[in-house]
Amino acid sequence: EDKVVQSPLSLVVHEGDTVTLNCSYEVTNFRSLLWYKQEKKAPTFLFMLTSSGIEKKSGRLSSILDKKELFSILNITATQTGDSAIYLCAVEVFGAGGTSYGKLTFGQGTILTVHP
Amino acid sequence: KAGVTQTPRYLIKTRGQQVTLSCSPISGHRSVSWYQQTPGQGLQFLFEYFSETQRNKGNFPGRFSGRQFSNSRSEMNVSTLELGDSALYLCASSAGPLLAGGEQFFGPGTRLTVL
Numbered sequence: 001e002d003k004v005v006q007s008p009l010s011l012v013v014h015e016g017d018t019v020t021l022n023c024s025y026e027v028t029n030f031r032s033l034l035w036y037k038q039e040k041k042a043p044t045f046l047f048m049l050t051s052s053g054i055e056k057k058s059g060r061l062s063s064i065l066d067k068k069e070l071f072s073i074l075n076i077t078a079t080q081t082g083d084s085a086i087y088l089c090a091v092e093v094f095g096a097g098g099t100s101y102g103k104l105t106f107g108q109g110t111i112l113t114v115h116p
Numbered sequence: 117k118a119g120v121t122q123t124p125r126y127l128i129k130t131r132g133q134q135v136t137l138s139c140s141p142i143s144g145h146r147s148v149s150w151y152q153q154t155p156g157q158g159l160q161f162l163f164e165y166f167s168e169t170q171r172n173k174g175n176f177p178g179r180f181s182g183r184q185f186s187n188s189r190s191e192m193n194v195s196t197l198e199l200g201d202s203a204l205y206l207c208a209s210s211a212g213p214l215l216a217g218g219e220q221f222f223g224p225g226t227r228l229t230v231l
Binding site: 036041042043044045048088090103104105106107108109 | 120149151158159160161164172174204206219220221222223224225
């Protein structure tokens with residue numbers, strides 16, 4: 001069974017700190033790994049990673065994938081209170097016929113709280 | 117472009133009843149996936165529909181079913197509700213395979229409470 005594990009499960013930091021969130025996975029037919037941010041209700045897309053070693057960056061957020069060791073990290077530098085959210089890691093696998101069929105396997109999420 | 121919409125946003129039912137949730141994808145999106153989110157299990161995949169066909173299904177009992185209409189709108193039905201079905205039900209739509217740029221966009225969810 002496909003498995004995605006995130007750590008830590010929760011994290012409390014102060015504004016300005018840098019945080020690293022971890023995501024490890026055990027799946028068959030890996031296709032991509034995605035990071036989402038969930039604040040109130042709907043998760044919002046952050047990054048999609050498909051290749052090892054290529055960092056994706058968006059402002060203060062960055063992420064990288066290691067397909068050999070089967071993990072990804074999400075870094076947030078100079079954290080702000082608005083970064084407080086649940087960060088979700090999900091893995092997409094190939095289905096029959098080589099398509100993904102819309103199934104994402106999610107980790108438990110990391111609850112990040114940033115204090116002023 | 118309007119986002120993914122889900123109705124109703126909140127629902128309270130009693131054990132044994134059935135419920136139908138609705139999801140309208142972003143215009144032009146043909147794939148709709150459904151997820152259940154609970155504090156204990158996190159986000160779990162229920163099923164995915166594309167062009168009115170269910171292409172993928174998660175590990176949920178047969179009480180959970182769905183369908184998709186020709187306009188890509190999708191409904192999810194849960195029969196014989198149990199207390200453990202209390203959850204946030206999210207739907208996500210995409211234009212195509214994720215690698216082709218078909219990112220999944222999530223709706224706000226329906227919060228179902230079973231008493």
